[in-house]
Amino acid sequence: MIVVRVVLLGTAAGGGFPQWNCACALCAEARDGKLPSRTQECVAVTGNARDWWLLNASPDIRTQLTATPALWPGPGPRDTPVRGVLLTDAEADHVAGLTVLRGAAGLKVYAPSPVLAALAPARAVLDRYAPWEWSDSLAEGGFVLAGGLVVTAHPMTTETPKHVRPRPPDARWVTAYRIEDLATGGALVYAPCVPAWTDTLDDLLTTADCAVLDGTRFTADAAATTPRGAPTGLPTRGHLPVSGPGGSLAALARHPEVRRIYTHLDNTNPLLDAGSAARAQVNGAGVEVLMDGAEFVV
Numbered sequence: 001m002i003v004v005r006v007v008l009l010g011t012a013a014g015g016g017f018p019q020w021n022c023a024c025a026l027c028a029e030a031r032d033g034k035l036p037s038r039t040q041e042c043v044a045v046t047g048n049a050r051d052w053w054l055l056n057a058s059p060d061i062r063t064q065l066t067a068t069p070a071l072w073p074g075p076g077p078r079d080t081p082v083r084g085v086l087l088t089d090a091e092a093d094h095v096a097g098l099t100v101l102r103g104a105a106g107l108k109v110y111a112p113s114p115v116l117a118a119l120a121p122a123r124a125v126l127d128r129y130a131p132w133e134w135s136d137s138l139a140e141g142g143f144v145l146a147g148g149l150v151v152t153a154h155p156m157t158t159e160t161p162k163h164v165r166p167r168p169p170d171a172r173w174v175t176a177y178r179i180e181d182l183a184t185g186g187a188l189v190y191a192p193c194v195p196a197w198t199d200t201l202d203d204l205l206t207t208a209d210c211a212v213l214d215g216t217r218f219t220a221d222a223a224a225t226t227p228r229g230a231p232t233g234l235p236t237r238g239h240l241p242v243s244g245p246g247g248s249l250a251a252l253a254r255h256p257e258v259r260r261i262y263t264h265l266d267n268t269n270p271l272l273d274a275g276s277a278a279r280a281q282v283n284g285a286g287v288e289v290l291m292d293g294a295e296f297v298v
Contacts, residue, residue, distance in 0.1 A: 004149065004181045004188060004298040005046050006210070007071075009054075009064035010039035011263045011292050013216050014093035016060065019267040026272050035273060038292050039064055040093050041192055041264040043212060044071060046081075047147035047181050054085045055177065055190050057097030067293060083146050084108035086137060089174040089193060090115040091161045098122065102129040110137040112153065112172040118164050138172055148182045154204065157195040159238045174238070178204055186298040188212065192264040195238045197251040205255040210298045213252075215262025215289065218242045218269050218278050239264075242271070242282065249285055259296075260287045 010016075017038040018027035029035045039060035046052045052071055058064065065071045065082070073080045084107045087094060095115075099122070101107060111119070113136045123134060135143065142152035155171040176191035187208045191201065194214040205211055216239035241247045242262065252260050262282065265271055270278035271289050279289060 002048050002148075002181075003184055004179070004186050005049060005070075006188060006212075006296055006298060007044045007068055008212070008261075008263065008290055008292060008294045009042040009044055009068065010058050010060055011265060011290065012038035012040055013264045013266040013269075014040060014091065015267060016040050017265065017267045017272060022267055024268050026270070027267055029273070036291060038265065038272070042094075042097070043190060043263075044068065044082075045149065045179060045188065046070075047145070047149040047183075050081060051083045051145070051147035052081045053083055053145055053147070053149070054097075056088055056094040056192070057085050057101065058093060059096040059100075061097030061100050064292075078105075080104055082107070084110070084133075086151065086177055087111035087115055088177065088190070089161065090118045090164065091193075092163060094192075095119065095122070098126060102126050105130040106132070108133040108135065110135050110143065110151070110153075112136065112138050112155070112175050114160075114170050114173050118161070137175060137177075144182075145179075150180050150182055152178045154178065154200055156191065156193060156198075156200075157238060159195060176201070176204065178208065181298070186210075188298045193238055194240045194248060196240055197246075197248060201251070202254065205252075205258050208258050210259040210261070210296075211252075211255075212261045212263050213248060214239055214264055215242055215248070215271060216264050216266045216269065218271055220244050220247070222266070222268060239266075243278070249282060249287060252287055253285060256286060259298075262287060262289050265289070 018030040040058035042058040043055040137153040180187040189211040270276040
């Protein structure tokens with residue numbers, strides 16, 4: 001039976017792990033070979049083992065595709081099993097990989113309309129290499145992907161990326177995806193950016209078999225790595241912490257029947273260390289932290 005195959009191409013937050021300009025303890029351990037490195041968050045899915053779809057396009061996409069035999073080109077010199085990309089947002093670490101994919105004819109890119117608008121200059125450049133099809137992921141009724149997958153997008157937050165000029169609030173800037181196999185009914189929820197737990201997320205997990213979710217920061221007071229001279233002590237933008245009474249781990253406890261996996265791990269997150277107390281807490285709650293290249297079926 002054909003089922004949904006999922007490959008976690010990358011599992012780190014923006015900048016990867018270790019981050020090139022960070023000397024925190026975890027990054028130092030990764031450089032010393034004591035912790036495994038990770039590339040920036042990206043996922044590949046297929047419903048028929050032939051037509052593959054990328055969930056976001058990280059700056060590391062070339063390395064990720066090269067490391068995944070199922071996504072290698074062929075049989076023709078320019079053939080590729082990659083059919084397109086589903087963008088959750090317009091953050092640089094989720095869209096920069098589109099430039100690497102330039103020249104691949106016939107790709108389809110789905111994204112919320114504000115994201116499509118923000119990418120207009122980049123779209124004009126990319127389409128000069130090979131015309132792509134750009135579609136609103138929030139179109140009523142969802143959409144069907146080659147390979148027998150039906151997708152619905154769900155708004156998550158009004159937060160705009162830093163490279164976009166301030167605009168009126170719009171809840172469509174960041175979305176989560178529910179991807180269901182038409183043949184088996186297996187469903188994946190993909191939400192790498194969760195600013196707050198909502199009834200929508202609870203509803204999505206109620207109908208899912210597996211969820212790949214935002215695990216960016218472990219505690220509410222965790223600080224993202226900031227440039228020299230920038231204010232310190234600021235929380236990572238737009239990401240609900242894992243731990244604490246209002247964290248995602250407590251919310252996920254309501255869905256023990258769902259396979260739950262954290263991704264988009266910030267380089268200062270103790271979940272990067274398999275021997276940490278944080279990892280033990282998460283594993284004890286039945287939630288997983290997997291490595292780049294992990295593959296499973298839904």
